[in-house]
Amino acid sequence: MTDFHKPAHSIDEQIQTLRDRGLNVPDADRARHFLANISYFRLSAYTRPFYQPNRAEHRFLQGSRFDDVLNGRWLCSIVTRRYPDRTWASRQPGATSRSGVTPC
Numbered sequence: 001m002t003d004f005h006k007p008a009h010s011i012d013e014q015i016q017t018l019r020d021r022g023l024n025v026p027d028a029d030r031a032r033h034f035l036a037n038i039s040y041f042r043l044s045a046y047t048r049p050f051y052q053p054n055r056a057e058h059r060f061l062q063g064s065r066f067d068d069v070l071n072g073r074w075l076c077s078i079v080t081r082r083y084p085d086r087t088w089a090s091r092q093p094g095a096t097s098r099s100g101v102t103p104c
Helices: 011-020 028-038 040-050 066-070 073-082
Strands: none
Touching (some): 011 028, 028 040
16 A cells, blocks of 8 residues: 555635636635635646646646636536536525626
8 A cells, every 4th residue: 555645625625726826816715615625636637728838836827716617517527417506606696607697
């Protein structure tokens, strides 16, 4: 068995890590919702297109937003299929994205 030396982080610490790396996370409640349902580890795979290229540490491109990661339809479909009763829109009456589409 492999020993891991990274301690577990709370969801708020995960949000802070994303912010420290340059991701704009304006709505912490929304971020908490998604991180609690799909996990930081799974979400991290979808953040890779937003990383600055050719850097050893994970830093986001300037202007990258949490919603940019979430607005990928594949990610919304994963959350909606897996947790239909827990989607963000189901808990936020009248919630819409900037395009006017109801977010997942």
